[in-house]
Amino acid sequence: MRRLSPGRRRAPAVLATATAMSLALFAAAACSPAGGGSPSSGSASKLTLQFTGPPISLNPALGGNGLSTMYTALAYDPLIYLSGDGKLVPDLATEWHYVGEGNKVFELTLRQGVKFTDGSPLTADAAVASMNYFLKAGGGLVSNAGPIDSITAAAPDKVRVTYKSANPDAAMTMTQYYGIGSIIGPKGLADPQSLLTTSDGTGQYVYNGKTSVANSRYDYDKNPAYFNPSAQMFGGVSIRVIGDAQAVLSATQTGQVQFAAGSSATVDAAKQANLTVLSAPFFNWNLILADAAGTVSKPLGDVRVRQAIAYALDRKGLANALGGQYAGPSTQVLLPGLDGYVPEAGYTYDLAKAKSLMAEAGYPDGFPLTVLTESVIDRNTTYSQAIVDALGAIGIKATLHVEATGIGQFSGDALSKQYAAIIFPSAGTDLFQVHNQISAGLFNPFGHKDEQLDTTLAQAFAADGAERTRLYQQASQRYQDLAWYVPVFSTENLLYVSPKLDNVKTSELNPNPMPVAPTPELAWRNK
Incomplete structure (x- = not known):
């Protein structure tokens, strides 16, 4: 057996470039500043966070990830904890390993000695029941868990996950x-609807549906x-729903919230206000x-x-105009420094070649195209x-269909197969993570497949070291040739932290840190 040491993750080296990406975020509906009050920011025992919209769901089997993970991470421990600096740390699981070869x-x-809030103990049977429920609940993160064949209790305190094919990132998929x-817990599984109110x-915390105000504040x-x-x-935590970038800045400046998602439009003002600004590569x-x-x-x-569409985009110009120093051009499904990135490959800006390909395909004058997008992550649909x-x-008369009510509805629209093109970011620190995301769900609503790509990836996922990297690069090149996904630019995740809050860390491997941790050394705290 190959044992994976807690605190080390089987992942690519830390990125050397300023442009990269990490874990995926699916936000919820954007809102303007919410009323209803919140715990006093001056209270040392309380923490108040900001998020762009309400949760996709408070049920962790149906919820989102990235920063929206805060809605579930406060109340539900993961088996393995991913720290802000990107280390895998024991949480509900104290150790983990692959059995045999082939991942x-x-x-x-x-x-x-761990208990659920319903009073029942954590056992392998309880964990297995929860994990199997996740697979069947219909949430948007199922494809990210890998190709699971079965989950069983190997002993009263041991959970065994068997995959249909190799999963080189099993430990990472068990994080928050x-x-x-x-x-x-068993009580929640018996009545999943109850997880929306408790x-x-x-x-570390228990959701209080009685004091919370839907779409405004979650206690x-x-x-x-x-x-x-x-x-x-902290004695308690509240999450305030604030969608407008200026309102987020104001709430953080005045101490109404101690942690918030920032914006390139307000980052200079945040620095002038003496807020700590953290940034890390994130979206592609x-x-x-x-x-x-x-x-x-x-x-x-x-x-x-x-391919013509891929050549028609001036990525450097778009990145500079839209994100400044917090954005960069992207030419591949992976960003520079990630395992599988191919130096000197990828689509460059070549308008003449794009027009030639359009003419060759029989569309010299272009064609009309409706593109689905959302205004939650892409605020004001600027991107x-x-x-x-x-x-x-190149003559394409593109119009946007904008879904503004939330990522859940946006995803439903994408899966309806009514839209030929979609704009949305991907994220991941290696090709296994990225492929799991873009091969399913709203990234692949029509279910296209390619035998050459699938064969190469299957070999890569079962390999290690240099051989895996070589196969990842072959797969990256195949993705480029197929042109199912046209990367445009990458953006960094910006976070605003109150000067009164300490121990908040972020990194390329985790640009969306959580306030709770299984040890005091990793947890956020007041100064």
């Missing part, structure tokens, strides 16, 4: 950002039964040419048209409008 069987040993490792986890009370009280740094923004068979838009069924405007240079 297909993964086993975790559970912590003893992937859903499957956030364990729900919580049944083992986490969490301290869990008196938490297994490590020394790690509980894509024009997803989902209808690769030409079902809705016949021209996209021709690879030459898809999306710039991308579709650029397509006019």
